[in-house]
Structure formats: structure tokens, C-alpha cells
Amino acid sequence: MTFKRGLRNRAYVSADLNQGGGSVTWSELDLVEGIGHESSRDEAEVVNRRGEHKKYGAGKIDESYTITVTWDPADAAVLILWNAYRNNSVIGFADANGDIATNGTNVVFMDVIVTGAPRPQDLSEYDSVEFTVRPAAESTSEPIWYTIGTTTTTA
Secondary structure: OOOOOHHHOEEEEEOOOOOOOOOOOOEEOOOEEEEEEEEEEEEEEEOOOOOOOOEEEEEEEEEEEEEEEEOOOOOHHHHHHHHHHHHOOOEEEEEEOOOOOOOOOEEEEEEEEEEEOOOOOOOOOOOEEEEEEEEOOOOOOOOEEEEOOOOOEEO
């Protein structure tokens, strides 16, 4: 499943695990400058004497988001990401194609670990941070695709 991103896209973070049950308080990353999303599958190669061709099977999915934000140490969402990086803690993450509270919005929910937070020092620009988030091994939940207002989910 895919959905249109771009100007309509919104990213959210939460200090709570997003699939841990109970209510979750989401903070929108409104200082976001850009979001990169990488999604690929591992390949399993099969080579045997039957036939002349190599064959391939699909393996595990590798998800990764790179989120560039304007650095503001007073912004709640930026602090959630920064603290997760510094403390090696798992947080909730949501990638939505609109407002997370609006029925019909498509969202990817996952519990993530922040694996990178470099702060490039471009002297002609505002300070920014490029956070990298990936699904957390410590989470018991798989990333899910969800449409707000429905009761069904698909992996």
C-alpha cells in the first residue's frame, strides 16, 4: 500500500509506544524540512541444478526514515526525537498523508529507535538535525498501515 506524500504529509512522534495499548499523545513534527523513506526487501537466492536460472524469494522488509527538522530545543516533538537518540529509548512514530485525527487519513504506525542525529553546521542556514528512525527490535509490534476511522489493518 502506498499513499501520496509531499506537502500533505505529516509526521508525528510520541514518547509512548504507538501500539502499546491505551491512548497515545502524538506531537506533530511541524518543524520538518524533509522526510526520506527507504523501504526494501532482502532477497533470498536459490541456486540448484534444476533449471538454468537463479530464482529469488522475498525476505524481510527494511524500513528507514530520515527526517530533517529545524533545530529548536524548546519544541516538544524535536525533543522527543533528541531524547530518544540520547537515551537509546523506543518511541512511537507515525507517517500520515494528512491530519492523524481525520477519518480517511492513511498512516504508517511503528515503534522506532533513533539511530542517527547528526547536526550539520551550514553557516548560511538555520541549524537543522537529520534524524534517522528505524523499527525497534525492542517492540513487540510490527509496523502497520492503517486508515483512520476503519477497524482493519494490513501489514
